[in-house]
Amino acid sequence: MTTPSEAPDADETARAESTTQSSSPSHPARRRFLQSAAAAATIGATPHLRAQTQTPATAPAQSNPPVPPRPVSLNVNGRVYTLQLEPRVTLLDALREYAGLMGTKKGCDRGQCGACTVLVDGRRINSCLTLAVMHEGERITTVEGLASSTGALSPVQRAFIEHDAFQCGYCTPGQLCSATALLDEFRQGAASTVTNDVRARPPQLSDDEIRERMSGNICRCGAYANIVAAVRAAHGNA
Incomplete structure (x- = not known):
């Protein structure tokens, strides 16, 4: 039987209980759980806050009505x-x-x-x-x-046929129109970037002159040599 002198002091009992509760492993676990729950709630609410703070998109500009033919x-x-x-x-x-x-x-x-x-x-x-x-x-x-009203081919058209100045023929209409204008420009004395003296009429329509003056027309088949020959022949027959 415990004597009154052996009974534990009340203050000592309270301190012992407090020490036992603070050292219990359940308190840190509960604290971590609450922290995790708060963080998850914050992350989940972020998209909604961002959506509320975004400025509304401007309405698309109205296009002008088409111009009638x-x-x-x-x-x-x-x-x-x-x-x-x-x-x-x-x-x-x-x-x-x-x-x-x-x-x-x-x-x-x-x-x-x-x-x-x-x-x-x-x-x-x-x-x-x-x-x-x-x-x-x-x-x-x-x-x-380019042909005459009777259907006769022009000198440029005949020269392109005689010198086989085409392959697939896709660029040929543009080549023919360009060569026709080239001959007229040369007869009128128009110079090119390869003309030695741009103040005077070119003395002759050389191959260099033809290449330069036809440089705006591309032949993907590579029939350039025949095109130059055809233009030279058309110039000689003009």
């Missing part, structure tokens, strides 16, 4: 075509898709290959780089209009 008169190969065209239609597309003149070819559609070359008032241009509405009242000549 209007009648455009083109004088092509001596015939007047009245076409219903939008202002943005190129001369190349007007010739092919609206006038039905498929001889003019669409190659790069960027003015780099020369397959779409036509003559406008005798001057060669890339028809893919100009708008059809810009050429009302001008004389447009395509490959279909």
Whole structure:
């Protein structure tokens, strides 16, 4: 039986219980659980907070209504075509898709290959780089209009056939139109970058002159030697 002197002091008992509770392993585990739960709740709420703080997207700008087609008169190969065209239609597309003149070819559609070359008032241009509405009242000549009204081939066309100046033929319409304008330019005394004296008429149409003046027309088949020979022959027969 315990005597009163052996009974534990109340303060000592309380300290012992406190020490036992603080050293119990359940308290750190509970604390870690609460910390993890709080972190998970914060992460889960972040997307909603971000969505609420984002600025609303601006409404897409309204596009302008399309411009309706209007009648455009083109004088092509001596015939007047009245076409219903939008202002943005190129001369190349007007010739092919609206006038039905498929001889003019669409190659790069960027003015780099020369397959779409036509003559406008005798001057060669890339028809893919100009708008059809810009050429009302001008004389447009395509490959279909190089031959005479009786069907006789022009000197340039005959020379291309005689010298086999084509292979696949896709670039040939542009080559023919460009060569036709080249001969007219030379007869009028126009110089090129290889002309020795640009102040005087070139004395002769040399092969270097032909290559330079035809450099805007690309032949992917590589028939350049025959093209030069054909232009030289057409110049001699002109």
